[in-house]
Amino acid sequence: MLNRFLSGRAKLLSAFAALMLLIAPTAAQAAKWFVDNTLGDVKAEDKKTPATPKPVQLIFEFQRNGEPNPRATKEVKPWIIESLKGTGAFSEVAEAPVAGGAVLSITFNNIVPQKELDKAKKDAFGAGLGFGLFGGVVATDRYDVTFEYLPGEGAPSIKTLVQHALHMKYGKKEVEIPGTQVKNVTEAVKTVVRQATDHGVNNLVSDPAFPQ
Amino acid sequence: MGSIRALGVAALLLVLAGCVHARIDETAPSIETLKILRAANVPPMAVGAFVDAGGAAPVARTVVIRGSTMSPPKGASFAEFLGLSFENELRTANRFDPGAPVAIAGRLIESRAGETRAALGVRISVIREGTERFAKDYRVETTWKGDFIGALAIPEAFRQYNALYPLLVRQVFSDPAFVEALKSP
Numbered sequence: 001m002l003n004r005f006l007s008g009r010a011k012l013l014s015a016f017a018a019l020m021l022l023i024a025p026t027a028a029q030a031a032k033w034f035v036d037n038t039l040g041d042v043k044a045e046d047k048k049t050p051a052t053p054k055p056v057q058l059i060f061e062f063q064r065n066g067e068p069n070p071r072a073t074k075e076v077k078p079w080i081i082e083s084l085k086g087t088g089a090f091s092e093v094a095e096a097p098v099a100g101g102a103v104l105s106i107t108f109n110n111i112v113p114q115k116e117l118d119k120a121k122k123d124a125f126g127a128g129l130g131f132g133l134f135g136g137v138v139a140t141d142r143y144d145v146t147f148e149y150l151p152g153e154g155a156p157s158i159k160t161l162v163q164h165a166l167h168m169k170y171g172k173k174e175v176e177i178p179g180t181q182v183k184n185v186t187e188a189v190k191t192v193v194r195q196a197t198d199h200g201v202n203n204l205v206s207d208p209a210f211p212q
Numbered sequence: 213m214g215s216i217r218a219l220g221v222a223a224l225l226l227v228l229a230g231c232v233h234a235r236i237d238e239t240a241p242s243i244e245t246l247k248i249l250r251a252a253n254v255p256p257m258a259v260g261a262f263v264d265a266g267g268a269a270p271v272a273r274t275v276v277i278r279g280s281t282m283s284p285p286k287g288a289s290f291a292e293f294l295g296l297s298f299e300n301e302l303r304t305a306n307r308f309d310p311g312a313p314v315a316i317a318g319r320l321i322e323s324r325a326g327e328t329r330a331a332l333g334v335r336i337s338v339i340r341e342g343t344e345r346f347a348k349d350y351r352v353e354t355t356w357k358g359d360f361i362g363a364l365a366i367p368e369a370f371r372q373y374n375a376l377y378p379l380l381v382r383q384v385f386s387d388p389a390f391v392e393a394l395k396s397p
Contacts, residue, residue, distance in 0.1 A: 059242065096303070153250055
């Protein structure tokens with residue numbers, strides 16, 4: 001049971017969601033996942049791409065409350081690389097140094113305030129033990145995604161911050177969720193990663209200091 | 213209903229007491245460390261031996277939290293893992309050169325992990341053409357709020373200990389005395 005907690009996509013989520021998986025895996029599978037609507041996709045008319053894309057070296061880290069989470073980093077990194085390649089802003093995305101010395105650092109920080117965590121634990125035990133019959137819970141995972149781009153050795157960096165959120169609903173909780181439902185937790189996290197990456201890179205490319 | 217729920221909670225707490233056996237995770241290089249290395253114009257260097265100062269009685273044994281354990285990577289010690297952490301950051305910053313005349317080496321002198329506190333210490337040497345030119349001790353420590361639920365407390369303790377490795381690397385690279393020793397002919 002505990003290994004289940006430590007494995008898979010659960011580790012990407014807040015302690016609440018992990019706790020739900022631990023207490024009642026079948027109940028957690030029955031949870032509904034929503035990608036927050038605030039950010040959305042980059043509109044076609046807003047999308048910027050450089051005339052001559054250059055290679056970039058990626059440095060990526062997944063954090064929880066500002067602390068590194070190596071396992072989640074390993075899990076999410078391929079999705080980040082895939083999203084970066086999809087933006088068309090770079091000719092190559094590599095983990096090793098590239099010609100020109102450009103570096104892009106992306107930090108996905110999952111914010112879980114202690115107050116919310118304590119409430120989530122309480123709700124999770126209640127809802128989990130009741131198999132959703134005696135109540136329900138809604139949990140929100142918030143993400144601060146920081147992008148920092150170094151065009152080359154000695155060049156000043158360009159920074160931007162993108163905020164996103166993921167909502168989970170379980171049990172008999174009648175509440176409006178400000179998000180779009182997706183089929184499962186993997187799809188939810190992948191969508192959050194793609195939308196945040198698209199917006200972050202678009203912000204960088206829109207900066208006059210970004211090499212065009 | 214209340215008593216049934218209480219029994220359920222008790223049963224769950226027993227389940228939560230299960231043991232985990234994990235290996236330490238390679239940590240991500242950071243742009244902060246890369247910027248430090250670039251700003252200081254640190255020369256490319258080799259990474260020499262990283263050993264446990266305790267020898268046959270190593271200071272860095274398997275981390276044990278409530279019966280759950282975290283081990284070094286397969287085939288390596290925690291001291292060697294620290295050396296790999298240095299190498300990883302240097303490679304990312306394009307400052308790693310196994311053939312360079314200057315190398316860094318380390319002796320792990322402290323490794324502690326508990327439910328609310330962890331610490332890591334190393335004696336770093338700068339070696340030029342086979343001669344030690346510099347040696348200094350570095351140490352990082354962290355504290356956090358523990359949790360009564362083992363399923364949260366155990367991974368948190370492992371994660372906190374794991375996170376000390378890149379912090380220690382950054383502390384060393386941020387030291388002007390260390391950088392000066394690297395640059396001295």
